[in-house]
Amino acid sequence: MNDFDRRTLLTATGAGLTAFLAGCQSSGPAQSDPTETTETTSTTTSTAEPTETTTVSTTADPAELERRAKGFVGLLDDGSYETAHERFGPKAARQLGPDQLKQVWSRLEEQNGAFLSLSNFETGEQGGYDVVTAIANFERGQRKVVLAFGEDGITGFRVRQTAANWSSPSYADxxxxxxxxxxxxxxxxxxxxxxxxxxxxxxxxxxxxxxxxxxxxxxxxxxxxxxxxxxxxxxxxxxxxxxxxxxxxxxxxxxxxxxxxxxxxxxxxxxxxxxxxxxxxxxxxxxxxxxxxxxxxxxxxxxxxxxxxxxxxxxxxxxxxxxxRAIRDQNLYLARLDGTVTNPEQQQLDRANRTAERIRSLDVPDDEVxxxxxxxxxxxxxxxxxxxxxxxxxxxxxxxxxxxxxxxxxxxxxxxxxxxxxxxxxxxxxxxxxxxxxxxxxxxxxxxxxxxxxxxxxxxxxxxxxxxxxxxxxxxxx
The missing domain is CATH 3.40.50.1820 (Alpha/Beta hydrolase fold, catalytic domain)
Structure with missing residues (x-):
């Protein structure tokens, strides 16, 4: 779990937010894969750091940690930034507001396409906190999402670049x-x-x-x-x-x-x-x-x-x-992929169907994308x-x-x-x-x-x- 430690539990406002957003952006020439860049962390502020007298109860069940991580990211994907913010602990909530969550998530989707899923979960404990690391899959890229949980809620939220090491196919000379x-x-x-x-x-x-x-x-x-x-x-x-x-x-x-x-x-x-x-x-x-x-x-x-x-x-x-028709069919396939359609999946399916209907009927104002x-x-x-x-x-x-x-x-x-x-x-x-x-x-x-x-x-x-x-x-x- 060396991606996350007590010194960088949350990238906060001011200079820290700048570093956070820089980590969500691609850099270098356009032909480069935007996931190959390295996140800037030198200006990250230290927050929610436990002291020796802090008592933190941890959640031992990895499945529960995964559920909580999916729930938080699902709220971001749904645009429910206020509700997502309510899941922060008091100190974290003071340092990263709903508007900043919206800014970060909007930038991620602008550069990587629509959010698809979380995968490759890793769970562990660091500094008295339960930490979940997962890969956020978007239409055109990936990011590593790191969440730390304490007894009062989310104490850390970080988005990092993922390594994307393309190698030449065997048939290329x-x-x-x-x-x-x-x-x-x-x-x-x-x-x-x-x-x-x-x-x-x-x-x-x-x-x-x-x-x-x-x-x-x-x-x-x-x-x-x-x-x-x-x-x-x-x-x-x-x-x-x-x-x-x-x-x-x-x-x-x-x-x-x-x-x-x-x-x-x-x-x-x-x-x-x-x-x-x-x-x-x-x-x-x-x-x-x-x-x-x-x-x-x-x-x-x-x-x-x-x-x-x-x-x-x-x-x-x-x-x-x-x-x-393709939008409806693709979303229905994904919702049914594991044999069941959960409530969040049905909500996503309903949103996709509404989007498809607006496209079909050209119910799109002149200035809307x-x-x-x-x-x-x-x-x-x-x-x-x-x-x-x-x-x-x-x-x-x-x-x-x-x-x-x-x-x-x-x-x-x-x-x-x-x-x-x-x-x-x-x-x-x-x-x-x-x-x-x-x-x-x-x-x-x-x-x-x-x-x-x-x-x-x-x-x-x-x-x-x-x-x-x-x-x-x-x-x-x-």
Whole structure:
């Protein structure tokens, strides 16, 4: 339990709060995983420190400590900051108020996406206090949460960075390619950081542009310790394919999410990336393939239609259902995952259903952001007919789908694509029994927590994408 000691039981107001918030933020260049930074603690104030005469009764039951930790974090996630604050002991309550709790939690969700769950609990005793350490899993990252409990309630609350040590997948040969940092122009004064990965000693190579999934994302698609887009880039470059990946505009730029459209969030920057890749000496202008993931896959036909000269498109886990339907289905799946739906899970499900209904009915005021965007985002996404757009294309299309994906599914999404395009000779469908939404292998019922276990995109997926890129670019040259 060396993450937490009596000298740092609570990061408090003033300079201490600054240190606390610094620990919740990413630092360094945009391509870095925001969970790799180290928390600043030099200005942390000492509070709630027990003295030799302090008598503290401890809770020996780890299950009870886990329950209390989940309850506190659940209140933060629900926006019940006053109620969460009431769980503090008197001294801690004086030093960290409800408004500061709101500031901290809002910053966490702004940078890491929606909160998903607590996992990896450790419990112990330090300095006469019961201490719980857990991993808070968000949509795009993790944080370590440390809570200390005394007889009067919570005496310490701390959020720390987690180690996120990505390692090269076994199928990547780092001697076979080079990488260079480039940038893409975006509207206003913003530019998107990008990485160009090019095979060594080749005269000509197929080119691939990777297009992100839903929400803000860096160029690597970082989720906890995993970097699926970097896996793909290194694996493809090891097989002779040039790859351009870039930071998403909603990650890299100061954008008004209440006004942004799907084209401003995804399509326009993907087209800019395609043009930038065509400037690479080894990539012919008609040898570029767009590889989209999740919403990036759904919009790949739109990108192809707008560009008009792509060699092909690859759709990794392409959503075909409406966004409101997917939100309802995903939350229902998670609520039922362990076979029971608890009261907090039902409350979360009810909130998700209300959010989905507001998106469906476009009940979003002009200046409000709901889930991932405002009324313009959801309106333009609803107006886009992905399957109809794909049917109008004459370029080769490859659909890849993990059978353990509960976010985009074989039954609800891939089946729709097959009904629309299954009779086309230049459209291919490939399924992978053991792969999840990020095309990483696993077993059993999939859930959010497995995204935060170190893993890599399956080699079979890299091989299939490389083979497709080589085939369609060879065909376009004939």
């Amino acid at each position: 780092e001697s076979a390619f080079t990488e260079q940092s480039v940038s893409l122009d975006a509207p206003g004064d913003c530019s998107l950081g990008a990485t160009l990965t090019v095979p060594k000693e080749v005269q000509e190579a197929p080119g691939v542009v990777l297009v992100h999934g839903q929400g803000p994302s860096d160029r690597d698609g970082s989720v906890g310790p995993n970097k699926p887009y970097k896996d793909l880039a290194w694996g493809l470059a090891s097989r002779g394919v040039s790859v351009l990946r870039y930071d998403k505009r909603t990650q890299a730029c100061d954008v008004d999410l209440a006004e942004i459209t799907i084209d401003e969030a995804v399509t326009d920057d993907a087209l800019t990336a395609v043009e930038r890749l065509r400037e690479t000496p080894t990539v012919a202008s008609d040898d570029v393939v767009v590889v989209g993931h999740s919403i990036g896959a759904t919009l790949a036909p739109r990108i192809a239609a707008r560009d008009g000269d792509l060699a092909g498109i690859v759709m990794l886990a392409a959503l075909a259902r409406s966004a409101p 709901i889930y991932l965007g405002g009324d313009e985002y959801w309106r333009t996404l609803r107006e886009y007919d992905a399957t109809a757009t794909a049917k109008r294309l004459d370029v080769p299309q490859l659909f890849l789908q993990g059978e353990r994906d509960y976010q985009v599914t074989v039954e609800d999404d891939l089946a729709r694509w097959k009904r629309a395009l299954g009779d086309r000779s230049n459209v291919t469908f490939q399924r992978y029994p053991k792969l999840n939404h990020f095309f990483m292998p696993g077993s059993g019922k999939p859930g959010n927590e497995e995204y935060f276990q170190q893993n890599h995109v399956a080699e079979a997926v890299v091989s299939d994408v490389a083979s497709f890129a080589e085939r369609v670019t060879d065909d376009s040259a004939e």
